[in-house]
Amino acid sequence: MEAINSRYQMINIKLDKCGGLTAALTLAEKARSAGLEIMVGNMLGSSLAMAPAFLLAQQAKFADLDGPLYLEHDCENGLSFAGGQVHPPSADLWG
Numbered sequence: 001m002e003a004i005n006s007r008y009q010m011i012n013i014k015l016d017k018c019g020g021l022t023a024a025l026t027l028a029e030k031a032r033s034a035g036l037e038i039m040v041g042n043m044l045g046s047s048l049a050m051a052p053a054f055l056l057a058q059q060a061k062f063a064d065l066d067g068p069l070y071l072e073h074d075c076e077n078g079l080s081f082a083g084g085q086v087h088p089p090s091a092d093l094w095g
Helices: 002-007 021-033 047-057
Strands: 010-014 037-041 080-082 085-087
Touching (some): 021 037, 021 047, 037 047, 047 085
Antiparallel strands (some): 080 085
16 A cells, blocks of 8 residues: 555545445545545535435545535435534434
8 A cells, every 4th residue: 555655645435436334434444544534525415415424524634515505405404504614414314
């Protein structure tokens, strides 16, 4: 993994692309063990899609979870956004 560190400092993990939260957590662990920082991104999903990414974002240097802001209608009880920050959803998001 030494060669990776000479070219890259960070990876962008998108749960939709890597197979979900479990795969993302494994990927994040491997990245950190290789000396890489992590960023968590999104694929323009609803709050229901961003909620698991929000968990991983707690370990990330950067997070881009603003997908719900671009939707005409988001899930009820979803993530909230204020002052450039994203806040966790209500427990009611899960039904």
